[in-house]
Amino acid sequence: MSKNKTVETEVSVAAFLDSFVESDPKKEDSYQLIALMRDWSGFEPKMWGPSIIGFGSYHYQxxxxxxxxxxxIAFSPRKAAFSLYVYSPSEENKSLLDGLGKYKMSKACIYVNKLADIDVSVLEKICRASIAHLNEHHECACRTQAHKS
Structure with missing residues (x-):
């Protein structure tokens, strides 16, 4: 059986951003996403694989x-767009997407060019609903973490 390539690493998030993100606006948006996701999840940012900044963890099988x-929840500041790994397929999240703003979507990822293109309060609702969904359906670090409402 193959091993998961996306695993938590010891790489510094700041070092990654300094070396990987060339555009100052994208770097500013990255630091804003870090502050928001830290607040929403209650977890500190960690690098997952070579280019994903993640918060907390859950176990799946x-x-x-x-x-x-x-x-x-996680994101990656890719060259073309931010990849937001924040979506769980709940009814609440499906309805929230209508108010998110300008984005593209794949099965597990929301792509946005910049934070100004989306409603951050809707993104917060999507993130919090996803964390709740994962907590309900998987072994989740969020069960032992005190969260802000």
Missing amino acids: YASGHEGDMPL
């Missing part, structure tokens, strides 16, 4: 037997 750990 598929019917196939494949299992691993992933961040509760």
Whole structure:
């Protein structure tokens, strides 16, 4: 069975941003996302794999037997757009997407060019709903973490 390539690392988040993000506006948005996601999740940012900044973690296991750990919420400041790993397929999140703003979506990821393109209060609701969904359906570090409402 293959191992998950996205694992928590000891790389400094600040060092990653300084070396990876060339645009000052994207760097500013990255630090703003870090502050927001830290507040929303109650966890400090950690690097996951070479380019994902994640907050907290949960353990998953598929019917196939494949299992691993992933961040509760995360983002990556990719060159083309921010990849936001914040979405769980709940009814609440599906309805929240209508008010998010300008974004593209894949199965597990929301892509935004810059924070100014979206409603950050809607992003907060999506993140908090995703954390609640993961807490309900997986072994989750959020069960032992005190959260702000």
